[in-house]
Structures are given as structure tokens and as C-alpha cells.
Amino acid sequence: MSSTPSPTPAAAGQSGVMGALSTLDRFLPVWIGLAMAAGLLLGRLVPGLNSALEAVKIGEISLPIALGLLLMMYPVLAKVRYDRLGTVTGDRRLLFASLALNWVLGPALMFALAWLLLPDLPEYRTGLIIVGLARCIAMVLIWNDLACGDREAAAVLVAVNSVFQVIAFGVLGWFYLEVLPGWLGLGEGTALRVSAWDIAQYVLIFLGIPLAAGYLSRQLGERARSRDWYEERFLPKIGPIALYGLLFTIVILFALQGETITSQPGDVARIALPLLAYFALMWGGSFLAGRAIGLNYERTTTLAFTAAGNNFELAIAVAVGVFGVTSGQALAGVVGPLIEVPVLVALVYVSLWGRRLFTTTSTTSEGSVHA
Template sequence: MTTTATAGDASPAIVARLSRLDRFLPLWIGLAMAGGLLLGRLVPGLDTALEAVQIGGISLPIAIGLLIMMYPVLAKVRYDRLDTVTGDRRLLLSSLLLNWILGPALMFTLAWVFLADHAEYRTGLIIVGLARCIAMVIIWNDLACGDREAAAVLVALNSMFQVLAFGLLGWFYLSVLPGWLNLSDARLEVSGRDIAVNVLIFLGIPLLAGYLTRRVGERTKGRTWYESRFLPTIGPVALYGLLFTIVILFALQGDAITSQPWDVALIAVPLLVYFALMWAGSFTLGRAIGLDYPRTTTLAFTAAGNNFELAIAVAIGTFGVTSGQALAGVVGPLIEVPVLVALVYVSLALRRRLLSNTTSARAATTSGDRP
């Protein structure tokens, strides 16, 4: 994204600035789901063929799709700008608190409130809550006039921290905490090592590839070429990988979806509540601690967004491609994309209001200073 919205951009022009693929992403995801269901019915024995070769416990076609959709996003991060955020302790500490303490705890709570009788979906949502933002949040932040560099740095920090923390948090929320709270049939014997291995494969590999691509690309061609020519070329590949993965997932999830069509809606409800609460709470916190609008917006979107690619990968690798946990992960992007687009409009409306209040206050001060 190379353009920046102005205060009056809370209009259809916001969506118009997205590429056709981005603009209609919810539609493409819906079509990918439908196509996957048809594929599963038309091709008998598809599950056996897909699982013939595996990487990290995941069938090779799905593994390739997951790696492809992670790489372009991580190639966009400016890894040499970490100091622009690490110097702002308010933003950094707030982001770490929201992403790694409040976010997972909120999703754990909502999963138990809404899905207490659906153990697999509940676990899938908890995994989504543990997978912090690293993907399309940069697009939503840019459209909402957030701080672009701060967003990129927070994404990079989340990516690095996730490799170290995801396995430990998964073990805590899926095995330890339910036991402490005496939640019936909630304690799951999930190996923190198995989850960590999946994180290292499906986050560590594309993270390293993205870092090396940027480093080599900028050294040989320069940053201008890399960001104006190379990144726009590989950008759509991430969405193609996502759509390909969804087609395969829904081909294997067909029986569960068609036999229980309301389950998708059941999973969607706590996701909607989660995105709304995380964004609103984060925006309020940003203003309360004195951040300006761009960094407040960045804080809100990076806290509300989730890395559904990683959640899908971990759910498949840990519980299986046809599991309820994997289905909960797949529903994630279908809900997140339209909700965060709507929150872009909300952000710009708040920005207009904040600018209007600032202008009025300055005018009043100037008027009061006149003799």
C-alpha cells in the first residue's frame, strides 16, 4: 500500500483502494469453501491421497499452501526498524500485554462461555487466540492511517516472540489452566513440543525466508526497487496460498460441515465478540496512555488481528486435518476480514472526530488570546 487516507476518507474510496483480490476476499473465501465442499464430494479417496506425503504431520499440499501464504507477508517487514518501536515503551509494553496476556485470556474465556459443550471447537478458538497478528493487519492499519513503521515492527516482534512463546502458551491454556480451574473434560494432553515444532516449521521457515529475501533484495537492487517492484509482485501469492489451503481443508471437512451447517455460525459468534472487544479495548488503552492517533490505531489493529494461518497450521498438525479444531481455524479468516474492514471505517470516523476536536480547541485558544 503506497497511499495514505485523509481525515475525510471514511467512504467507499477506502475499499476501492484495495486490489480486486483484497476487496472481495470474503467472497473468494466463501467460493473457496464451496469449491472445497464440491471437490470433496466429487473426488472419492481424496483424503488418502492428500495424506500420503506429510510435513510435520500435515499433508504436503496443505503444508505448501501454508508456507506460501506466510512468506510474502514476512518479506514485507522492515527488520532494520525495530528501534522505532522499542524506544516507545508505552506502545511496546501495551502491545505485549494485549497480545500475549489479555488476548489469549479473553479468547479462552469466550471459548468456554460460548462453546462449553463443544470441546473441539473450543480448543480451536483457543489456538486462534494464541496466534497473534502477523498478516493482513498491516493492510488494515495502513487504510486506517495508522503508524506504518510501528505496525511493521510490532508484526516482526510478534513473529519472533511467537516462535518462543506459542508452544508454552498452548501447553498452559490447553492442559494446565483447565486443570487448575477444575473444568470438566477440559484437560487435554497436548505436547508443547509438538506445537512448537509446527510453529518453527510454519512460522520459522517463512520468517527466515522473508528476512533473507529483504536483506538480499535491498543489497542487490535497493529498497525502492524491493518495495515498489518486488513486494507488489509477490503480495497476491499469500492470498492465493490461503485460498488454495481453504479449498483443500473444506474438501476434507465436507462431511462435518454439511452434516452440521450451524456449527460455522456457532464458531463465528465468539469470534465476533473477541474482535470487537479487543479492538475497542486496545484503542481505549492507547488513548488513555497518551498515544497519538496513528500509534493508537496501530496498537488496536495489531491486538485485534490474529494469525489464522498459523492457527490453521497448528490445529492441523496437532489434531488432524478433519478435526473440529481445524474447522474453527478455517472459520477465522471468514469472520476476521469483514470485521476488520468495518473497523477501518470506525477508526477513520474517530480520526475525523479527534482532528475536529483538536481544531476546535486550537481555535478557542487562539480566540481567547486575542485582546
Template sequence: MSGPEGGGVAARLSFLDRGLAVWILAAMAAGIGLGRAAPGLGDTLAEVTVAGVSLPIALGLLVMMFPVLAKVRYDRLGTVTRDRRLLVPSLLLNWVAGPTLMFALAWLFLPDLPAYRTGLIVVGLARCIAMVIIWNDLACGHREAAAVLVALNSVFQVAAFSLLGWFYLSVLPGWLGLGQTGLDIPVGTVTRSVLVFLGIPLVAGYLTRRVGERARGRAWYEAVLVPRVGPFALYGLLFTVVVLFALQGRAITSHPLDVARVALPLLAYFALMWTGSMALGRAVGLDHARATTLAFTAAGNNFELAIAVCVATFGASSGQALAGVVGPLIEVPALIGLVHVALRARRWFAAPAVPVPQEEPARA
């Protein structure tokens, strides 16, 4: 993707984009405050479900992801699917390195807290299919590449999540003499999560572009419609953050030391996965946009799925569920910080020999 240095990109962001860290921290505080002020609110929100999926969270993610997926140029996805330098590292990072790293960090930091340790391992198995699209777009990653990698993660998630859960919680600890944790992960829970959190906004974004371009042309679509719907991605993100923290606000504030202990391996995970993935992308010859996409899709996690699995398996008040909830508490500010790092890392990448056929993201 062509464009100015990271600082120039950041300077052209809208007021809402530039203050994103502040707005998200405010949304997190608002959610926790609502959860504390109205103790029954979390239970009420948790009970509003459709096929086992939280309706408020699904609504927020739909609003959040639709504008970004409506920006994707689907006629260019073929160039991404043929890019083995991107696809092979992504699969290895997401389905080998990521779960293994989280397993190691969970045992290293939480050897005496099996419930939290199990919750973290489940988080490591749930590869990101939702919020990563927002982080990638803000960091000027390659939008079409993100769509392809997220779709691949979705397919692997349905096919391999239960099997990997059995391996990392039962087989591998037994081999290492660490003990075992039985975990029965229903495939239906994983499938519903993927269909709701990715399938609906993906289909909506694709149809919107097809219909819009046929009716008014690509120039009108990208110059008029995309800027109008673009801000709703951040509105949906803020709404989702408020709901997530309202659901678990009391649990978070009631166990501050537990939250701190769970936060440490998560911080280490995000730093190591993102930095290692970015360095790997540069080493294999990816340009900045594709390396950024590789890093964010490898470092992010599907906390919605992890929380759903932990609640369904261990209960809403379990330590496993609390570990899942601490995930976005740490991931959101950590990845916002990494967005700024990615924007400034452009100087370390050579300009691509053939410019990446993608426009700068339209901003509010």
C-alpha cells in the same frame, strides 16, 4: 502513516483487493465443495506433510506472506522496538487478555460440549503469526510494527504455549471448580509451526530486500519489484483457504449445528478483542496505523497451529479438531469486515505529530 481517509484508500485498491471478501467466500465454498465431491481429497492433502507440517498449507502460507514481508523496511524496525506504548499493550492483549477471553467465552457458550470447548481454548492460546500480516496490510496498518509484533508472538509461542495450555485446561478450571482437561502439547509441534509459517517467509523477504536494494537501489525495488510480487500475497491466501476447507469440508457440512454453536463464541471473541484493542491503542496515544496493527495482531489466531495441536493430541476426527477448523471459517470473513471498519476509523484518530515513515502499501 499519512494518507487519505479510509474511503479514499479503499477506492484506490485494485479490483482483486476490493473484491477480497467475494473471492475468499468463493474459495471457502470451493474448498468445501472439493471436500464433499472428493471424500478422499482431505485425507490425501493431510498426508502430504514435511516434519508434521501440511505441505499444501505451508506452501500457500509461504506464497501469501513472502510479498508482504518483502515490503517491510527492516532498517526501520529499531523505532518500533523502542515503542513501549505499542509493545507492552500487545504483549498483555495477546498473552493475558486473549487466552482469558477465549477461555471465558468457551465456557459461557459451550458448557455442555467439552470437546469443542477445549478446541476453542487451544485456538485462543495460538496467537496469530501468519494471516494477520495480510489483514494488517489491507487495513493500512504499520508494516514494520506488524513484523515486530508477529516476531514477538512467535518467540512467546515457542516458550509459553505448552505452559499456557496446562494452565488454562488443567489448573484454572480446577481453581474455578469446572473440572480439568489433560493436554500434552509437544513443544516440537509449536516450534515447527513457527519456523515454517513465519521463519521461512521472513528470511526470504529480508534477503530479497537486501539483495534487491543492493543490486538496483531502493527506488527500483519499491516502484518496480514490490508491485510485481504484491498480488501473490492474495493468490497465496486464496489457495490456503481452499486447502483448509477442502481438508475439513465434509466435517463442516456434516455438523452444521455444531459449527453454528462454535461460531458464536468466535464471533464474540473477534468483535471484543479487535474493538477493545483498537480503543486501547487510541487511549494510549497510538496513531491510526499502529493502533490498527495492535488490533489485528491481538484479534487474529494461529489456526494452523491450533489445528495441528488438536489433531496430534485428540485425532483428526475429534471435536477439538473441528473447533479449530471452524476458526478460519469465522475469522476470514470477520476480519475482512474489520479491515473495512479500520479503513473508516481513521477519522477518530488525530494525525501523528511526526509522520510515520512508511509509504502506502503497493497494490496490484
């Protein structure tokens, strides 16, 4: 595990994409692939494992998954310099672009792709639209940090998305699943009954707890010792926890859903196609948009990952709660992270390669997950 900060953009350009990541991060696709395989094998080979993992839940989310998510998010939020958030909130280009991409373009694009590529599979189509409505508030922090994005900007955008998620999820679900299909002559639509309080609970648990812990860690650590001690001694020690939490979450998730995934490979492939198109279009379009409006590399990267990522925990919870655990909607939610995780890891490398397109950059977010 390397605690060496990531190189400057010039150095990164000279040493290539791989040199911009720590030794542990460099093999992240390998670790994620192994975690996915381990989860699938555990779910298939260990009798009663699914029942044991599902025995304790927070809402509709398995407690082990909840713990993994909290462990994954805490180190990243502990790295945020909260005294710099004012410089982010004053960047109207970033905030307005993020809102437009997340709450206008993202849901509309997923709706279009779902209807275009799954016209004959209404359950999977509905599940994908739910995934498109659930904007990312968790794993995006990992991808942003790995790609050397603006850590403070990511924290602000995640918080903004969380507020909009509570307010807008139910309304957008009603619009895209009930109203718009009727307007376009596509059918009567599907009702989505989910309360704002249900959404708020997931936001409070999966963002509120690690955010509070990260903020208190920085405030108390700097007050008790110093900023240098906190960033040079404390953060390198807790940094690897983010990766361990990510891998643990992936193992548990795929252990819970492995049988469903492996028993319906054809359906998984059908669901994967619109997801692949969605992630590529959202990330690529957002990255180009950030550069076009004059954002630096760090904030462009943050804009792209916060726009492309989705909150699969919420999507799965809503699909299971409304349509049932064995429904096609739930399967579409489960396939979401199956595709999202490796694709966004690949986009970390694309992002670092694209750093050469920027002539100037800030050093707001030095380091990766293990910096």
C-alpha cells in the same frame, strides 16, 4: 491489479473506505467467499482428494497448506523496511500493550467465552481454548497490510509473538485446561501434552522461512539495483502472490475439512458464537486501547489485528496431534478460520473507516497488499 499506493489519510477520508484499497483488494470478500465455496465443493465432489492432500505433511499440517502460507507471507515480509525496525522496538507502549493483549487478555477472554457459551460441550470448549492460546503469526500480516497498518510494527510484533508462543503455549495450555478449571470448581480439566519443540517447528517453518526470504530479497534487491527499483518495480510484481497464497490456502483448508463442516452445521453454529464474540471484543478493545494510549492510526491498527488474529494452523495441528483428526477439538480448530477470515476482512473496512478518529498519522506503511 493496481500498483498505485494507497491514498493519504485525508484522501481516504474524502473518497471513503473503498478508495483506500486497490481494485483487487476491494473485492477481497468476494474472492474469499468463492475460495471457501470452491474448497467445500472440491472436498465433497472429488473422490480421494482429502487423502491426496493429506498424503504429505509437515508435522500435522498438509504440505499444500504449508506452501500456501509461505506464498502468502513472503510478499508482505519482503515489503518490510528492516532498517526501520529500531523505531518500533523503542515504542514501549506498543510492545507492552501487545504482550498484555496477546498473552494475558486473549487467552483469558477465550477461556471465559468458551465456558460461558459451551458449558455442555467439553470437546469444542477445549478446542476453542487452544485456538485462544495460538496467537497469530501469519495471516495477520495480510489484514494489517490491507488496513494500511504499520508494516514494520507488524513484523516486530509477529516476531515477538512467535518467541512467546514457543515459551508460553504449553504453560498456558496447562494453566487454562488443567489448573484454572479446578480452581474455579469447573471440573478436573483436560491435559494438553505438547512440547516446546513442536511449537518451535511451526514457528520456524511458517515465520522463519518467509522472514528470511523477505529480508534477503530486500537486502539483495536494494544492493543490486536501488531502493526505488525494489519498491516501485519489484514489489508491485510480487504483491499479488500474497492474495493468491491466501486464496489457495483457504481452498485447500476447506477442501480438507469441508465434509466435517457441512455434515455438522449445528455444531459449527455453536462453535461460531464464541468466536464471533471473541474477534469483536479483542479487535474493538485493542483498537480503542491503542488510541487511548496515544498510538497513531497505523500502530493502533497493527495492535488491533495482531491481538485479534489467531494461529489456526498451530491450533489445528495441536488439536489433531493430541486429540485426533475426528475429535471435537479438531473441529473447533477448523471452524476457527471459517469465522476468522470473513470477520477480519470485515474489520479491515471498519479499521479504514475508523481512520477518521485520528487527527495525526504517519506514513510508515503506505499501500496495501498490492502496493
